[in-house]
Amino acid sequence: MNQYPAFLIIAPLLAACLIASAAWLRRSLCFPIAVLGLGTSFLSSLGVAARVLTDGHFQYRMGGWAPPLGIALEVDYLNAPVLVAVSGAALVSLIATRQIIEREQGPKAPVFYTLMLLAVTGMLGMTATGDAFNLYVLLEISSITGYALTASGDRLAPLASLRYLLLGTIGASFYLLGVGLLYMMTGTLNMADLSHLLPALYGSDAIFAAFLLILCGIWLKAALFPLHAWLPGAYSHASHASACLLAPLMTKVMIYVMLRVMFTVFTPAYVFEQISLEGFVVTLASVAVVAGSLMALAQRNLRRMAVYIVVAEVGYMVGGAWLGNQTAWTGAILHLLNDVLMTLCLFLAIAALAGRMETTDFKNLKGLFSTMPFSMGALVLGAMSIIGVPPACGFFSKWFLLKGAIEAGRFDFLAALLFSSLINVVLFFRLFECALYSGDDHHGPGEHGHIEIHEAPLSLVASLWAAAAGILAVGFYSGSIVNNFIKPALM
Amino acid sequence: MLVHATLDFPGWGDPNAPAHLHVAPEYLEQAYEKTATPNVVTAVLADYRSYDTMFETAVVFSAGLACFFLLRVQSRKKEEEEEEDRYFRHLATDMVIRIRTPSMHVPDSPYLQQLDPYWTPRSLIVRAACRVLTPFIQLFALYVVAHGHHSPGGGFQGGVILGASLILVALSHDLRTSMKMTPEKLMGVLSPAGVLIYAGVGALCVAAGHNFLDYGALAEWLGTAPEAARSLGILFVEVGVAVCVMATMIIIYANLSSAGGHKQGL
Amino acid sequence: MESITGLILAKYNYWMYISLMMVGLYAMIAKNNLVKKIIGMNILQTAIILFYISIGAKKGATIPIIMHSEGHGHEAVHAVQYINPLPHVLMLTAIVVSVATLGVALALAIRLYARFGTLEEDEINDQVREAP
Numbered sequence: 001m002n003q004y005p006a007f008l009i010i011a012p013l014l015a016a017c018l019i020a021s022a023a024w025l026r027r028s029l030c031f032p033i034a035v036l037g038l039g040t041s042f043l044s045s046l047g048v049a050a051r052v053l054t055d056g057h058f059q060y061r062m063g064g065w066a067p068p069l070g071i072a073l074e075v076d077y078l079n080a081p082v083l084v085a086v087s088g089a090a091l092v093s094l095i096a097t098r099q100i101i102e103r104e105q106g107p108k109a110p111v112f113y114t115l116m117l118l119a120v121t122g123m124l125g126m127t128a129t130g131d132a133f134n135l136y137v138l139l140e141i142s143s144i145t146g147y148a149l150t151a152s153g154d155r156l157a158p159l160a161s162l163r164y165l166l167l168g169t170i171g172a173s174f175y176l177l178g179v180g181l182l183y184m185m186t187g188t189l190n191m192a193d194l195s196h197l198l199p200a201l202y203g204s205d206a207i208f209a210a211f212l213l214i215l216c217g218i219w220l221k222a223a224l225f226p227l228h229a230w231l232p233g234a235y236s237h238a239s240h241a242s243a244c245l246l247a248p249l250m251t252k253v254m255i256y257v258m259l260r261v262m263f264t265v266f267t268p269a270y271v272f273e274q275i276s277l278e279g280f281v282v283t284l285a286s287v288a289v290v291a292g293s294l295m296a297l298a299q300r301n302l303r304r305m306a307v308y309i310v311v312a313e314v315g316y317m318v319g320g321a322w323l324g325n326q327t328a329w330t331g332a333i334l335h336l337l338n339d340v341l342m343t344l345c346l347f348l349a350i351a352a353l354a355g356r357m358e359t360t361d362f363k364n365l366k367g368l369f370s371t372m373p374f375s376m377g378a379l380v381l382g383a384m385s386i387i388g389v390p391p392a393c394g395f396f397s398k399w400f401l402l403k404g405a406i407e408a409g410r411f412d413f414l415a416a417l418l419f420s421s422l423i424n425v426v427l428f429f430r431l432f433e434c435a436l437y438s439g440d441d442h443h444g445p446g447e448h449g450h451i452e453i454h455e456a457p458l459s460l461v462a463s464l465w466a467a468a469a470g471i472l473a474v475g476f477y478s479g480s481i482v483n484n485f486i487k488p489a490l491m
Numbered sequence: 492m493l494v495h496a497t498l499d500f501p502g503w504g505d506p507n508a509p510a511h512l513h514v515a516p517e518y519l520e521q522a523y524e525k526t527a528t529p530n531v532v533t534a535v536l537a538d539y540r541s542y543d544t545m546f547e548t549a550v551v552f553s554a555g556l557a558c559f560f561l562l563r564v565q566s567r568k569k570e571e572e573e574e575e576d577r578y579f580r581h582l583a584t585d586m587v588i589r590i591r592t593p594s595m596h597v598p599d600s601p602y603l604q605q606l607d608p609y610w611t612p613r614s615l616i617v618r619a620a621c622r623v624l625t626p627f628i629q630l631f632a633l634y635v636v637a638h639g640h641h642s643p644g645g646g647f648q649g650g651v652i653l654g655a656s657l658i659l660v661a662l663s664h665d666l667r668t669s670m671k672m673t674p675e676k677l678m679g680v681l682s683p684a685g686v687l688i689y690a691g692v693g694a695l696c697v698a699a700g701h702n703f704l705d706y707g708a709l710a711e712w713l714g715t716a717p718e719a720a721r722s723l724g725i726l727f728v729e730v731g732v733a734v735c736v737m738a739t740m741i742i743i744y745a746n747l748s749s750a751g752g753h754k755q756g757l
Numbered sequence: 758m759e760s761i762t763g764l765i766l767a768k769y770n771y772w773m774y775i776s777l778m779m780v781g782l783y784a785m786i787a788k789n790n791l792v793k794k795i796i797g798m799n800i801l802q803t804a805i806i807l808f809y810i811s812i813g814a815k816k817g818a819t820i821p822i823i824m825h826s827e828g829h830g831h832e833a834v835h836a837v838q839y840i841n842p843l844p845h846v847l848m849l850t851a852i853v854v855s856v857a858t859l860g861v862a863l864a865l866a867i868r869l870y871a872r873f874g875t876l877e878e879d880e881i882n883d884q885v886r887e888a889p
Binding site: 156159166180 | 778782785795798801802805808809812843844847850851854857858861862865866868869872881885
């Protein structure tokens with residue numbers, strides 16, 4: 001089928017509109033439509049990936065217009081796996097968080113589904129598009145829905161969301177301004193066309209300004225360390241349902257956009273030879289990794305800890321992308337895919353635990369291994385992957401990143417990676433120690449025999465294990481992912 | 492840094508600036524031939540870059556949805572607790588009655604009109620003027636939508652004007668009156684329906700065997716030349732845009748002005 | 758000297774957008790009141806819209822609506838006669854996006870006002886610190 005790329009993005013959009021209409025007529029239809037939309041999207045993404053494997057890079061012309069005039073979706077080795085990961089993770093988190101949404105939102109649940117689907121539409125569109133301005137429009141869709149989603153949560157959520165909105169708008173405006181400069185200098189908005197026209201202008205200050213503006217905009221949205229101020233608040237006060245959708249996907253999609261801008265729009269020849277920012281950026285990334293880990297260590301709450309882990313992971317990927325050699329790029333792309341799974345697993349597990357207690361402070365976690373064995377089991381897998389224990393997938397991408405850092409001779413980044421892994425070991429083993437320790441000593445030893453298993457709802461646990469199985473599967477098959485997608489992407 | 496970069500910029504209004512030389516001339520020179528639409532801005536917006544515009548409509552839709560989601564208060568009980576004093580005007584005598592007990596039920600009656608404590612425009616002149624103006628504004632809005640091919644205008648502009656005419660009703664009477672004219676449920680269905688019309692036209696093109704949003708595909712069904720079909724396709728999606736924008740403007744206005752209660756406010 | 762004034766005059770549109778953008782950024786960063794920050798955000802977006810529109814300008818050109826008459830067929834269109842339509846198309850999108858962002862931002866501000874009774878950021882922070 002040639003229409004897969006269109007279905008991939010349009011299915012969630014159509015489903016979102018149908019839900020919003022159905023909400024006024026028959027509420028019970030809403031959830032099935034949402035699953036149908038994301039399911040179609042996921043299947044299409046598999047179809048797209050299969051076609052990329054056989055044909056390589058291909059183009060889907062929207063409206064039948066050839067690219068510099070019209071907008072085309074460009075699918076290649078780089079974004080096909082990202083599309084699969086994003087649509088799959090969105091589907092899993094939708095199914096997983098159904099109970100949470102229905103409980104928290106009540107009559108507004110259909111609106112929540114609609115916002116979720118629109119956010120996913122935006123992210124998929126950003127990943128697939130080959131047009132720099134189209135990317136901005138889609139970025140705004142997923143941002144606006146993201147602001148609304150993060151605003152639903154505890155008492156402080158609207159405040160965190162407004163801060164997110166202000167910073168996010170600055171980021172998007174910078175991106176827009178950068179694209180405007182590029183358009184002014186070249187006269188085109190198409191990414192492939194830009195990469196043909198730009199080499200003649202590499203010396204220009206305006207192009208350099210455009211590059212910096214776009215990069216700053218993306219970093220603001222991706223929450224790279226000094227620009228991360230919005231992320232902890234937004235993701236830790238938001239409803240668990242929105243955190244499960246946004247935390248794994250939003251920052252990763254922005255990192256993908258950064259890779260796309262670096263590789264396709266401004267080729268590596270410009271990024272690494274014309275301008276010499278890589279020394280500065282890798283240092284920044286190392287600082288981000290260390291600072292994220294340290295701030296995670298300072299938290300007393302599982303959810304806030306996870307949020308700072310996300311900040312550190314962004315540092316991993318940005319650093320890998322800017323080390324400037326094949327190995328590190330492989331590591332960065334693989335880590336992007338892995339991080340979608342790991343963060344999804346982590347946040348789903350937190351949502352599962354939070355459903356059974358008031359807060360996710362460490363002191364509340366006592367005895368969870370016996371009361372919620374399945375959720376905790378998945379959390380252990382996710383933690384193993386984040387620490388980087390084989391055969392979980394996090395190990396392989398970290399391995400590539402470390403090798404890349406050695407090749408580039410950047411031992412500060414190497415040290416930051418190792419330091420952060422060590423901190424992660426401390427973080428999670430502290431957590432597991434809390435959870436293993438049963439905490440009801442005063443009842444006497446006799447009662448240990450019949451502790452009731454009090455698990456999260458089945459759909460949540462099943463999705464959680466789907467994510468955990470994904471971590472293992474990607475770990476086992478990471479060799480073939482690297483050979484089939486990432487190596488050709490870097491050619 | 493930005494100031495420094497301007498040194499490399501082309502001068503203002505320079506016809507030889509690169510921005511004017513690459514893609515733009517192709518739009519200008521081909522748009523009329525290919526889409527039978529003299530307004531190049533409309534042609535580029537709704538045909539060449541129609542994929543962008545579809546998501547632009549989706550942005551409007553999601554903004555309306557977000558405002559609804561963030562503000563709308565739906566529990567009836569809470570509202571009545573908040574409304575301590577209710578005011579009614581007896582239409583025949585123009586006397587205002589204040590009811591203090593929240594539990595007292597007031598039947599809907601043609602002789603009583605509920606008033607807002609904060610916003611009660613009474614000026615007969617304003618009301619009459621707005622009542623006369625509204626249909627003309629709406630007619631103008633329809634013209635702007637339909638004539639977007641030949642003159643400046645189109646779905647967004649028309650939709651905004653249409654929405655503004657209904658907001659004018661809310662301003663000159665009160666929110667309750669205007670919500671009776673434009674029930675929330677209808678607007679809630681129309682707003683996604685606008686996006687659905689747009690995406691549906693695109694999906695029809697897929698069904699006809701072409702790419703998404705390739706209006707040329709509709710030529711067979713409409714019985715016209717592909718260029719005219721493109722022109723008509725632009726009209727269809729513009730109507731979708733106008734519907735969505737109008738409904739969303741009203742949703743945003745109603746929710747923002749009354750902080751979600753839909754009872755009183757500007 | 759003449760070349761400098763010429764430079765400034767030829768590019769004053771860019772100076773304008775940069776100063777407007779700085780005004781917007783300043784309001785977003787330095788102001789304490791959330792509504793002022795939102796206004797600053799809007800000024801920032803408008804500055805960028807102005808920038809795009811000024812890219813589209815062409816001296817001696819008219820609006821991009823092709824002259825045509827029914828039945829005559831038409832002469833070749835010369836792109837020099839019409840201003841660049843693309844920035845206008847893009848900015849129509851950007852205006853819609855900025856309106857949408859503004860709407861959501863105001864909705865959030867109303868929510869915050871209902872909860873904290875103020876829109877001054879430091880007062881909200883004080884309340885948050887007192888009752889976490």
